[in-house]
Amino acid sequence: MGRAPCCDKANVKRGPWSPEEDDILRAFVEAQGTGGNWIALPRKAGLKRCGKSCRLRWLNYLRPDIKHGGFTEDEDNIIITLYNNIGSRWSVIASHLPRRTDNDVKNYWNTKLKKKLSGKADLKKGSNNNGNATSNSIIHLSSVQFPGSIPKVEDYDYGISAGFGTDASPVSYQTGVSYQQDFHSQGLVSNPAVQFPPPGPMEVSEFNTSGNTSYSISSSQEVSSLSAASSSLALDNTTHASWSSYNGGRVQDDEFLIDFGSPYELLSGFGFQEQAHEAGLVNQI
DNA sequence: AAAGATGCCAACCGCAATTCC
């Protein structure tokens, strides 16, 4: 037997709220507060609504400090970065956007941002966040079948190294290897000056897969706050990759296409291959 | 002008977490 419903559905009104109901709820909450009990509130206020419905209406619509619509570019960037880092934790994401509700952020993501991002995936050439083409942003890859599951990664001491395996071999990753943000069609770009994440303890917040064609790796020094550096690498539909980083109030996004040309260059493209060789991991790749 | 498709968003649903007794 399941749990009892929160209210008698036969005797409560459902569907859109009328202005009169809004007035009653607003007046009651402003005068008396919720009393810490939403379930009892509609009865006290004289509303024929479920307590959950009242709570939702207040939190998402009637609260006086709510801003609807008109998301700014900065808000877009924050949502995208956080989504890449922590996934669909809308309440957490909304907490970084003053006066926004989780429902609003969720709706905005589902109706606008998701499409905006998938539109970018159709780009024929990579570009940086200024919209300029980046000549070294094509990554060659072929004969690679992404595995259906990736082991959960918890904590690392220094950076991460990750690769995408063939159908027959597992994804490999290891600790203690810094990697470079530079990528190049011809292989590893030797640029020790450009390393990300920066040296130092890092917490890997997410390492997840959605289906078997979309992967992301995120690392962050302080997952629940934007006060520190965070970054994420995402592969979308195996043809589009994006690198998103946030550091000191500045969001930077890079994106590029994957060209299925020759095997495993994705690794070298991210500066992984040589280090994997050195670490004796090449067979796993 | 009408019909169908698509976009948008408020609201609902069900489950997990938390609090209360």
Added chain:
DNA sequence: GGGAATTGCGGTTGGCATCTT
């Protein structure tokens, strides 16, 4: 400690508005 009640959250849906054919 355990069960019930309540809250919080994310996924999904329903219906209206707008766009396209």
